[in-house]
Amino acid sequence: MSFSPLIRQLIDALRILPGVGQKTAQRMALHLLERDRSGGLRLAQALSQAMEGVGYCRECRALSEEELCPQCADPRREDGLLCVVEGPLDVFAIEQTGFRGRYFVLKGHLSPLDGLGPEAIGIPELLTRIEHGAFEEVIIATNPTVEGEATAHYIAQILGPKCLTVTRIAHGVPLGGELELVDGGTLTHALAGRKPIAL
Amino acid sequence: MSFSPLIRQLIDALRILPGVGQKTAQRMALHLLERDRSGGLRLAQALSQAMEGVGYCRECRALSEEELCPQCADPRREDGLLCVVEGPLDVFAIEQTGFRGRYFVLKGHLSPLDGLGPEAIGIPELLTRIEHGAFEEVIIATNPTVEGEATAHYIAQILGPKCLTVTRIAHGVPLGGELELVDGGTLTHALAGRKPIAL
Ligand SMILES: [Zn+2]
Ligand SMILES: [Zn+2]
Numbered sequence: 001m002s003f004s005p006l007i008r009q010l011i012d013a014l015r016i017l018p019g020v021g022q023k024t025a026q027r028m029a030l031h032l033l034e035r036d037r038s039g040g041l042r043l044a045q046a047l048s049q050a051m052e053g054v055g056y057c058r059e060c061r062a063l064s065e066e067e068l069c070p071q072c073a074d075p076r077r078e079d080g081l082l083c084v085v086e087g088p089l090d091v092f093a094i095e096q097t098g099f100r101g102r103y104f105v106l107k108g109h110l111s112p113l114d115g116l117g118p119e120a121i122g123i124p125e126l127l128t129r130i131e132h133g134a135f136e137e138v139i140i141a142t143n144p145t146v147e148g149e150a151t152a153h154y155i156a157q158i159l160g161p162k163c164l165t166v167t168r169i170a171h172g173v174p175l176g177g178e179l180e181l182v183d184g185g186t187l188t189h190a191l192a193g194r195k196p197i198a199l
Numbered sequence: 200m201s202f203s204p205l206i207r208q209l210i211d212a213l214r215i216l217p218g219v220g221q222k223t224a225q226r227m228a229l230h231l232l233e234r235d236r237s238g239g240l241r242l243a244q245a246l247s248q249a250m251e252g253v254g255y256c257r258e259c260r261a262l263s264e265e266e267l268c269p270q271c272a273d274p275r276r277e278d279g280l281l282c283v284v285e286g287p288l289d290v291f292a293i294e295q296t297g298f299r300g301r302y303f304v305l306k307g308h309l310s311p312l313d314g315l316g317p318e319a320i321g322i323p324e325l326l327t328r329i330e331h332g333a334f335e336e337v338i339i340a341t342n343p344t345v346e347g348e349a350t351a352h353y354i355a356q357i358l359g360p361k362c363l364t365v366t367r368i369a370h371g372v373p374l375g376g377e378l379e380l381v382d383g384g385t386l387t388h389a390l391a392g393r394k395p396i397a398l
Contacts (some may be wrong), residue, residue: 007249026288041246054205
């Protein structure tokens with residue numbers, strides 16, 4: 001059987017979504033065509049607006065279509081505390097612990113085997129952010145994985161000479177896991193138990 | 200935490216997809232924004248083209264943006280055999296058995312409690328199709344569920360006076376299941392073992 005060309009094109013395009021294989025893409029395409037065309041059109045518009053309009057926050061490098069993301073634009077947050085994370089979903093996880101300092105969002109972690117060095121993950125921008133800010137403490141909340149630990153250690157080393165307190169979230173978070181999947185209670189403890197990085 | 204408005208709008212729009220909840224929608228949105236913007240734009244275009252362009256095949260009522268779907272447009276198929284199914288994914292399943300007759304795609308099955316009678320599921324169009332065709336046999340391949348059986352029986356009754364052979368796929372298919380989830384081998388046997396419907 002062949003679907004008609006536009007349906008085939010839609011099924012192929014849906015497969016770029018993470019976790020969506022051929023069967024799921026077929027079901028999604030037919031569901032939209034048979035039951036929710038206006039939803040499908042709304043999704044099309046939301047996609048093109050987001051893909052074309054969303055850039056990066058000037059301060060924290062989180063995804064945002066405004067120059068400052070909602071967190072950086074909020075004047076009531078603590079300006080002395082900076083939390084460094086690997087990605088935007090981590091901001092979401094940390095926010096749920098009640099943390100109300102500032103953020104910096106790396107593009108993942110150092111991964112020399114994949115050619116991802118300090119420039120690739122945004123370390124120069126992190127240093128600029130810290131120079132222009134008035135931070136007393138930098139909390140490194142990269143993932144509790146081997147790569148996340150190495151990235152944390154690297155950042156602690158380059159921030160060492162800067163007269164800042166550099167801390168790492170406590171190992172209440174399970175080793176080998178992904179930060180964004182940790183429950184809020186565990187993460188609250190991990191944040192409260194943060195300690196200086198031993199160089 | 201709040202995502203910026205365009206990201207929030209994208210996450211909400213992704214949730215119309217079947218099986219996609221809040222967490223999955225967040226992951227999909229951030230994946231596209233961070234790693235595949237051109238894929239996201241392609242998906243936006245494929246969606247709007249399909250939602251606006253796809254209608255129904257004039258002959259079989261399958262989804263198609265052309266007047267005739269690929270199956271109906273193919274001159275090499277058997278014109279004496281018509282297979283009636285509940286939905287477009289069933290055509291896909293039947294094709295995989297090697298069936299090369301024609302199709303008619305109902306809009307689901309009869310469901311009096313939901314107010315879905317013969318008109319709602321396309322029975323008048325099925326009768327028109329049969330009158331304009333030269334079919335010797337109509338194979339009813341609705342789902343092997345209570346509703347699918349009732350729909351098959353209803354169709355057999357109204358086709359009874361028309362001097363056609365009306366058959367039902369054999370109960371090799373598991374009762375209570377959905378046709379599109381059955382493996383190809385089972386479905387091949389079910390199709391081969393089809394028999395006249397006893398009225
Ligand atoms: Zn920001
Ligand atoms: Zn057709």
